[in-house]
Amino acid sequence: MRIGILTFHWAINYGAILQVTALYHYLRKIDPDSQVDIINFIPKKFERAYSFSIIRRNPKISIERLSYIFNGGHKRSKKFLCFINNNLSLTQKISNLNDLPSILEKYDSLIVGSDQVWNKEIVGEFINAFILKNVCSARKISYSASVGSCQNIPLIEQELRYVAKNFDFISVREKCLEEYFKHIINRDDVVLTLDPVFLHDEDFWAGISQNMLCDKTNNQTEKYILVYMLDYDPKLIDFVRFISDITKMPVISIEPPLYRKHKYRNKFADKYIYDLGPEEFLSFFRHSSLVVTNSFHGTAFSIIFGRPFFVIPHPTRNDRIISLLRLLNLEEYMVTKADTDTIKNQIKRYSSSLNHAKSVLKILQTNSRNFLRRSLKEGTD
Numbered sequence: 001m002r003i004g005i006l007t008f009h010w011a012i013n014y015g016a017i018l019q020v021t022a023l024y025h026y027l028r029k030i031d032p033d034s035q036v037d038i039i040n041f042i043p044k045k046f047e048r049a050y051s052f053s054i055i056r057r058n059p060k061i062s063i064e065r066l067s068y069i070f071n072g073g074h075k076r077s078k079k080f081l082c083f084i085n086n087n088l089s090l091t092q093k094i095s096n097l098n099d100l101p102s103i104l105e106k107y108d109s110l111i112v113g114s115d116q117v118w119n120k121e122i123v124g125e126f127i128n129a130f131i132l133k134n135v136c137s138a139r140k141i142s143y144s145a146s147v148g149s150c151q152n153i154p155l156i157e158q159e160l161r162y163v164a165k166n167f168d169f170i171s172v173r174e175k176c177l178e179e180y181f182k183h184i185i186n187r188d189d190v191v192l193t194l195d196p197v198f199l200h201d202e203d204f205w206a207g208i209s210q211n212m213l214c215d216k217t218n219n220q221t222e223k224y225i226l227v228y229m230l231d232y233d234p235k236l237i238d239f240v241r242f243i244s245d246i247t248k249m250p251v252i253s254i255e256p257p258l259y260r261k262h263k264y265r266n267k268f269a270d271k272y273i274y275d276l277g278p279e280e281f282l283s284f285f286r287h288s289s290l291v292v293t294n295s296f297h298g299t300a301f302s303i304i305f306g307r308p309f310f311v312i313p314h315p316t317r318n319d320r321i322i323s324l325l326r327l328l329n330l331e332e333y334m335v336t337k338a339d340t341d342t343i344k345n346q347i348k349r350y351s352s353s354l355n356h357a358k359s360v361l362k363i364l365q366t367n368s369r370n371f372l373r374r375s376l377k378e379g380t381d
Contacts, residue, residue, distance in 0.1 A: 001031065001033075001034040001035070001108045001109060001376070002034070002035045002037070002106065002107045002108050002109075003027055003031075003034050003035065003036045003037070003107060003108065003109045003110075003111065003376070004036075004037050004038075004039045004091070004104060004106075004107040004109070004110045004111070004138075005020065005023060005024060005027070005036070005037070005038050005039060005110075005111050006039045006041060006104075006110060006111070006112050006117070006129065006130060006132075007019070007020050007023070007038075007112070007113055007114060007115050007117060008020070008115045008116070008117065009038050009040070009084070009088065009090070010042045010046060010047070011046075012076065012077050012080050014278055014281045014297060015115075015295070015296065015297035016115055017080060017083065017084070017278050018197055018278055018281075018282075018297065019114050019115060019195055019196045019197055019297070020038060020088070020114075020115075020196070021083075021087050021088065021208075021278075022196035022197045022198075022199050022200055023111070023113075023114065023143060023196040023199065024036055024038060024087075024088055024089075025087075025200070025204070026196065026199040026200065026369070026372065027111075027372070027376075030369075030372065030373055030376070031376065035089075036089065037089050037090065037091050037107075038088050038089065038090045038091070039091055039094070039100075039103065039104065039110075040090040040091045040092060040093045040094060041094045041095075041100055041129060042093060042094070042095060043095060043097070043126055044095050045124075045126075047095070075275040076274065076275045076276065076277065079214045079275070079276070079277025079278070079279075079280075080277060080278065082213065082214035082277065083213075083214050083277055083278045083279065086211075086213050086214065087208075091103060097125075097126060097128065097129055100129055101134045101135055104132065104135045104138060105135060105136070105137055105138065107138050108138060108139060109138060109139040109141060109375075109376055110132060110135065110138045110139070110140055110141065111141045111142070111143050112130055112131070112132065112140075112141070112142045112143070112145055113142050113143040113144050113145035113146070113171075113173075114143055114144035114145065114146065114173065114195055114196050115145075115146060116146045116147070116148040117130040117142075117145050117146065118130060118131070118145050118146065118147045118156055118159065118160070118163075119146065119147050119148035119149075119152055120152065120155045120156050120159075121148065121152065121155070122148065127156070127159055128159075130145075131159050131162055131163050131166075132166070132167075133162070139168050139169075139375075139376075140166060140167040140168050140169075141167065141168060141169045141170075141171075141375045141376075142163065142167055142169070142170050142171060142172065143171050143193060143196070143371070143372065144171055144172065144173040144193045144194065144195055144196060144368075145170075145171070145172050145173065145177075146172065146173040146174060146177070146320070147174065147177055149319055150174060150176035150177070150319060153176065153177065153180055160180065160181070160185065161185055164181060164185040164186075164187040168375070169189075169371070169374075169375035169378075170187065170189070170190045170191070171190070171191040171192065171193040171368075171371050171375075172190060172191075172192060172193070173192075173193070173195065173320065173323075174319060174320070174323065175192060175323060176319075178190050178191070178192045191367070191371050193367070193368040193371055194364050194365060194368045195296070195297075195300060195320075195324075197297065197300050197301070197304065198300065198304070198361065198364070198365055198368065199365065199368060199369060199372075201304075202304055202305060202306070205282055205286070205301070205304055205305070206282075206286060206305075208278075208279060208282055209279055209280075209282035209283040209286050210283075211279055212279055212280070212283075213279070214277045214278075214279060220252070220284075220287060222250065223249050223289040224249055224250050224251065224252050224288060224289060225240065225243065225244055225247065225249050225250070225251045225252070225288070225289065225290045225291070225292060226252055226253075226254065226284055226285060226288035226290070226291045226292070226307075227240055227251055227252065227253040227254070227268075227269060227291075227292050227293070228253075228254045228285075228291065228292075228293040228295050228298035229253065229256075229292075229293065229294055229295075230256055230293070230294055230295040230298065231294055231314055233294055233312060233314070235312055236292065236294055236312040237268045239292060239310065239312055239335060239338060240268050240269070240292050241268055242338055242343075243290070243292065243310070243338075243343060246340055246343060246344065247289075247290065247347075249289060249290070250270040250271070251268065251269040251270050251271075252269060252270065252271045252273065252284065252288075253268070253269035253271070253272050253273065254273050254276060254281065254284060255272055255273060255274045282301065285298075285301040285302065285305050285307060286305045286307075288305075288307050289307070289308075290307065290308045290309065290310075290347070291307050291308070291309040291310070292309070292310050292312065293309065293310075293311060293312075294311060294312050294313070294314050294321075296320045296321050296324070299311055299321055299324060299325070300324070303328070303330070303354070303357065303361070306354055308346075308347050308350040309333055310333055310334075310335050310343075310346075311325070311333060311334045311335065312334075312335055313334055313335075313336070321334070322334070327360065327364060328357035328360050328361060329353070329356060329357060329360065330353060330357050332346060332353075333346065333350075333353075
């Protein structure tokens with residue numbers, strides 16, 4: 001069987017790369033005889049967003065790109081490319097939407113997802129690619145496909161109705177999207193599944209974090225608080241200072257691609273890192289003593305590696321994190337206000353909270369794995 005995956009594999013983004021890595025390797029695990037490829041569809045619009053060209057119409061963007069290059073961005077991008085080359089199998093590059101169907105028709109099964117592949121605010125005019133429009137012969141599957149936010153559903157109603165009519169198997173990431181398919185479109189077999197990073201257990205991710213084919217080894221030997229602040233938030237910075245004072249541990253901050261140190265009026269971390277590749281990213285989570293984040297995948301890998309964590313909610317984009325924490329009964333680790341005794345007690349009981357969460361997670365993992373197995377095998381024997 002030939003299986004193609006269509007998702008956001010091109011973004012210089014830890015969550016994007018690690019989710020597609022997870023799905024790719026799980027598919028190879030459940031059917032070692034199948035050929036699994038990432039459909040290397042990169043519209044020029046998206047390719048330019050991650051290019052090193054500093055010639056932009058907007059001078060502000062040109063300055064940001066220059067800052068990105070000189071503050072670890074180029075090194076980080078090279079590590080991402082190395083990681084992709086060592087961990088994924090890609091088709092030839094496709095830039096033109098009109099050329100995509102002829103490539104997709106070569107596959108027996110096509111899987112769209114995970115990630116925000118149905119978020120029209122991101123994919124824009126390329127939405128037809130991610131609903132497999134004009135593809136006839138292949139089995140069509142979505143795995144944990146996302147619209148980004150429940151508020152985006154009205155923007156994509158027509159496309160969701162096309163998916164409901166033409167996809168053989170559908171799984172989604174948001175509860176509201178599952179309910180929309182079931183109750184508004186009357187597609188009753190839609191399933192809620194986990195982000196692909198949860199298809200694997202800790203040992204799989206620990207193995208990748210130890211490979212270091214593209215990164216340097218994490219040489220941190222002392223305990224540390226790891227900060228992964230995907231969206232800049234002064235409240236998160238205040239909480240980091242607060243918890244560092246309580247625990248007396250140094251703070252290491254993994255910085256996102258765009259340089260933003262100028263926003264930090266006062267230093268909040270002992271070390272800022274701008275050039276990590278995916279392997280070292282995993283290693284810093286694995287060896288941390290505590291994590292503070294506002295990222296979904298920052299939360300996910302804290303749970304996978306059993307690291308105590310605190311989530312500082314984003315003002316508007318919390319759907320994914322809230323959904324995950326509710327599923328695992330870990331909502332108390334989303335901080336709305338902080339006092340010393342409460343935080344200390346939460347850290348102390350994290351181990352027992354995690355044990356309960358992992359028992360729930362095991363059931364959810366089984367359901368998600370079974371969906372993939374069933375969608376690929378049903379009707380092929």
